[in-house]
Amino acid sequence: MNKLLKLSSFALAVVLLASCGLRRGPQGDLVGAEDRPDYNPQAVPYGMVACPGGTFHMGQADQDIAATMANLNKQVTIGGFYMDETEITNNEYRQFIEVMVNDSIDILGEDFVMTSLYPDTTVWVRDFTYHMGDPLMEYYFSHPAFDEYPVVGVNWFAAKYFSDWRTKHKNQANADNGMAPMPKFRLPSEAEWEYAARGGRDMATYPWGGPYLRNAKGCLLANFKPGRGDYYSDGFTYTAPVAQFFPNDFGLYDMAGNVAEWCEDAYADATVPITWDLNPVYYDDNEPRKVVRGGSWKDIAYFLETGTRNFEYQDSARSYIGFRNAMIYLGRSSGREFR
Numbered sequence: 001m002n003k004l005l006k007l008s009s010f011a012l013a014v015v016l017l018a019s020c021g022l023r024r025g026p027q028g029d030l031v032g033a034e035d036r037p038d039y040n041p042q043a044v045p046y047g048m049v050a051c052p053g054g055t056f057h058m059g060q061a062d063q064d065i066a067a068t069m070a071n072l073n074k075q076v077t078i079g080g081f082y083m084d085e086t087e088i089t090n091n092e093y094r095q096f097i098e099v100m101v102n103d104s105i106d107i108l109g110e111d112f113v114m115t116s117l118y119p120d121t122t123v124w125v126r127d128f129t130y131h132m133g134d135p136l137m138e139y140y141f142s143h144p145a146f147d148e149y150p151v152v153g154v155n156w157f158a159a160k161y162f163s164d165w166r167t168k169h170k171n172q173a174n175a176d177n178g179m180a181p182m183p184k185f186r187l188p189s190e191a192e193w194e195y196a197a198r199g200g201r202d203m204a205t206y207p208w209g210g211p212y213l214r215n216a217k218g219c220l221l222a223n224f225k226p227g228r229g230d231y232y233s234d235g236f237t238y239t240a241p242v243a244q245f246f247p248n249d250f251g252l253y254d255m256a257g258n259v260a261e262w263c264e265d266a267y268a269d270a271t272v273p274i275t276w277d278l279n280p281v282y283y284d285d286n287e288p289r290k291v292v293r294g295g296s297w298k299d300i301a302y303f304l305e306t307g308t309r310n311f312e313y314q315d316s317a318r319s320y321i322g323f324r325n326a327m328i329y330l331g332r333s334s335g336r337e338f339r
Helices: 002-019 090-108 110-117 134-139 156-176 190-198
Strands: 048-051 054-058 074-078 081-084 260-266 289-293 310-313 326-328
Touching (some): 054 190, 081 190, 090 110, 190 326, 260 310
Antiparallel strands (some): 048 081, 081 326
């Protein structure tokens, strides 16, 4: 009984000492750095949707005679990430241009802003021979009628510059509100793009599954060129406003057709066999060709397939290439944050 009484008295003394503050604060222990910003589970960025991590078969989903050796099929694992719900629109890109003109033109120079960052509207005339592209050259980026259409005439470098600006713009707002910074906005890797396009449907020919290009009512499921000389059967002669067709199972719009999209990767025929099978990406600063995916309003159905690989030169702006951003998800995924 005396032994039990002594133990109780010792425990009470420890509690009293602690309450008096004798053990308050670190006493030579490894407790981690203090004054770290609060960080709750990563929120879904505005305008983006979540793509949960997973494993899929990257590469050709159908017989691909033209690119069999450049589009091998292999199993790849992708970590969770976020991706823009739609392609970047003219009005979203205009916000970036207005900041460059109003706040940065003295530093960057007018020539850089207007020739390297401002969309090249002459692509509507230059891309096609004997084509009446003048109205689009004049109105496509400037007129409010086209605000919700995907931005085009932006090369790979401009798309990356936009991504860097978007990161700084968001994280400055976070800092002003005492919040931890978000990860970078960036171009998606080719593997991320293909994984997102499939929307969880492994080996799917198209983002909606496939292999058909029309639904049960006979309506085309994307904005593309379904037949020779036929650009209007899908309802739009050129590009369409974003989100006019059904999204895929991840909630992403226009992963096939409308405009093709820049990816982070350099292009090489041997990319698939030489890259790792976990979050692969192929960097090569000496390779001017960069990957574009998804096909566009002027392409035939082959280029809309989820496994079709294509490229454009990094300094080339086109009337049929745009982009969207991705962002990595930080931390171990439970899956619940992607519901």
